[in-house]
Amino acid sequence: MNRDSNGYTFGFAAAMVVVVASVLAFTASSLKDLQQDNVRKEKMQNILATIGVETDRDGAEQLFNQYITAQLALRNDGSVDTEVSAFSDVNLAIEIKKDPSDQRFPLYVANVSDNDYYIIPLRGAGLWDAIWGYVALESDKNTIKGAVFDHKAETAGLGAEITQEWFMNRFVGEKVFDSNGKLVGIAVSKTNNDPKDLDKNDHEVDAISGATITGDGVSDMILERLSHYLPYLSNTNQTIAFNE
Amino acid sequence: MSAKKSKKPIILFVGKEREPLFSKKNRVLLKDPLDDNNPITVQVLGICSALAITVQLKPAVVMTLSVIAVMAASNVIVSLLRNLIPNRIRIIVQLVVVASMVILVDQVLRAYAYDVSKQLSIFVGLIITNCIVMGRLEAFALGNGVWRSFLDGVGNALGYGMMLILVAFFRELFGSGKLYGFQVIPEAFYELGYVNNGFMLLSPMALITVGLIIWLQRARNRKLIEKN
Numbered sequence: 001m002n003r004d005s006n007g008y009t010f011g012f013a014a015a016m017v018v019v020v021a022s023v024l025a026f027t028a029s030s031l032k033d034l035q036q037d038n039v040r041k042e043k044m045q046n047i048l049a050t051i052g053v054e055t056d057r058d059g060a061e062q063l064f065n066q067y068i069t070a071q072l073a074l075r076n077d078g079s080v081d082t083e084v085s086a087f088s089d090v091n092l093a094i095e096i097k098k099d100p101s102d103q104r105f106p107l108y109v110a111n112v113s114d115n116d117y118y119i120i121p122l123r124g125a126g127l128w129d130a131i132w133g134y135v136a137l138e139s140d141k142n143t144i145k146g147a148v149f150d151h152k153a154e155t156a157g158l159g160a161e162i163t164q165e166w167f168m169n170r171f172v173g174e175k176v177f178d179s180n181g182k183l184v185g186i187a188v189s190k191t192n193n194d195p196k197d198l199d200k201n202d203h204e205v206d207a208i209s210g211a212t213i214t215g216d217g218v219s220d221m222i223l224e225r226l227s228h229y230l231p232y233l234s235n236t237n238q239t240i241a242f243n244e
Numbered sequence: 245m246s247a248k249k250s251k252k253p254i255i256l257f258v259g260k261e262r263e264p265l266f267s268k269k270n271r272v273l274l275k276d277p278l279d280d281n282n283p284i285t286v287q288v289l290g291i292c293s294a295l296a297i298t299v300q301l302k303p304a305v306v307m308t309l310s311v312i313a314v315m316a317a318s319n320v321i322v323s324l325l326r327n328l329i330p331n332r333i334r335i336i337v338q339l340v341v342v343a344s345m346v347i348l349v350d351q352v353l354r355a356y357a358y359d360v361s362k363q364l365s366i367f368v369g370l371i372i373t374n375c376i377v378m379g380r381l382e383a384f385a386l387g388n389g390v391w392r393s394f395l396d397g398v399g400n401a402l403g404y405g406m407m408l409i410l411v412a413f414f415r416e417l418f419g420s421g422k423l424y425g426f427q428v429i430p431e432a433f434y435e436l437g438y439v440n441n442g443f444m445l446l447s448p449m450a451l452i453t454v455g456l457i458i459w460l461q462r463a464r465n466r467k468l469i470e471k472n
Contacts, residue, residue, distance in 0.1 A: 009330040016337060020344045027351050034355040042358070057358070156299040157420055157445040210442055 043087075050136035050146040051110050051117045068119075070109040076101045078231030092123040092132065105228050110136070117145050120229055124221025127213040129153040131162065135222060137176070141233045144186070147171040149218065159214030170197045170205035176226055178203065183230060185223030188215035265391065273395040277403030279465060283376045284407040285458045286468060290376040294408055295450040297367050301424045304412035306360055307367050308405030310353075312398060314345045314371050315380065319397030321345075322385040329386070338381040339372075346371045376404055411453045419444030 002008060041057045044064040048055055055063050073084035084090060086106035095103050108119040116139040123132040133149035147168050154160040161167055171186060178184045184203045190212065192204040207215040226233075263269070283289045297303045318341045322329070329337050350368045353361035361368070371377065380400050385393040416422055418441045421429035429438065443449055462468045 003330050004332065009333055012328065012330050013333060016340060020340055024344055024347055027348055031351050031355040038354065038358040156303065210445070
């Protein structure tokens with residue numbers, strides 16, 4: 001057979017495309033359930049980590065059902081949309097592109113040894129790509145119980161360090177409202193003169209050297225996301241100034 | 245009976261003709277890329293990914309394993325098809341083979357080794373653009389048998405991985421004071437004023453580290469030095 005003929009070349013290319021496409025499609029669809037399960041459990045694991053419940057991926061589902069007492073999809077005005085499942089229907093990556101009035105804001109309420117915690121999913125922009133995470137507020141809806149961050153493509157060794165325990169622990173105990181009841185979030189700051197993070201009332205944590213943009217992304221993400229939950233948080237909370 | 249007798253010598257004959265799996269010639273395929281013909285330090289291929297993923301040891305190790313898998317598999321596949329592939333579209337065919345291997349590795353990792361796949365994330369895709377993979381397919385697998393191509397793929401991936409791990413070792417040690425994520429430079433050093441060299445974490449230092457390794461290698465291995 002003439003391997004250089006046009007017919008053979010076209011035939012080979014066509015056969016190759018069909019074979020490769022079927023192999024890849026078959027692999028992708030047969031592994032899909034396992035992959036989605038991993039993603040789902042990791043999400044539960046991350047949510048649990050913010051309230052101090054450490055678990056491996058396999059144990060996540062059971063503990064999640066045990067501790068998470070409510071999964072709410074909030075509207076812009078703080079009311080609950082019961083049509084939407086906060087866990088499986090709301091994809092923040094898509095959601096944050098919508099107008100705030102069309103967005104649904106997921107909120108998880110957890111109960112661990114009679115303390116209520118409010119867990120808010122975060123998503124924003126880092127230096128190279130998306131960053132996201134969860135922040136848990138204590139029952140005063142002000143003090144941070146814990147935070148978890150993750151990223152898609154931040155620089156390894158610099159911005160990617162936001163996923164490290166020591167960075168996430170800096171947020172614990174910080175308050176998101178100032179003494180006037182105004183939402184200020186947590187600033188990842190290079191100039192806070194508090195590298196050991198002893199001052200828990202300064203609304204600041206120490207930044208990572210060389211990761212300025214990622215750090216700013218974390219600050220912006222926390223403030224921007226939390227601001228949408230103000231109506232819900234203020235229903236029962238102290239007075240909150242709504243003006244910027 | 246007679247049929248059996250006539251068959252036996254043929255099998256023996258074939259067996260005698262075939263060289264042992266790890267004959268000297270075949271061992272060279274594995275050994276050569278580690279030193280004399282190292283893809284990174286001698287052929288200067290795959291430099292781009294050597295810069296990107298050598299900030300820490302762990303991604304470098306996982307990347308090495310993935311590259312070994314992809315190179316061995318695609319070398320074997322292209323070698324199997326070497327008499328079928330039309331000459332004019334051979335680069336496209338090689339690209340398709342490499343790309344689908346990479347996607348397969350990525351999919352399998354995501355299902356069965358989720359943490360590793362998160363660790364690698366964007367790096368898996370980088371394997372496709374790795375010049376070494378395409379280079380070996382074009383230069384070796386298209387003209388050699390399956391077993392030799394397999395050895396060649398594994399050898400080159402090892403040579404590549406070795407450099408990756410070596411560079412990552414120095415970058416992680418001096419850049420963040422850690423090895424494989426564990427702190428190795430004691431806290432006391434920092435109290436005495438030792439500071440991690442943040443410059444090590446940036447790409448230029450990878451290039452300089454590779455350059456230093458090339459220097460050392462040539463000082464040791466004289467036959468690599470060009471005559472003029």
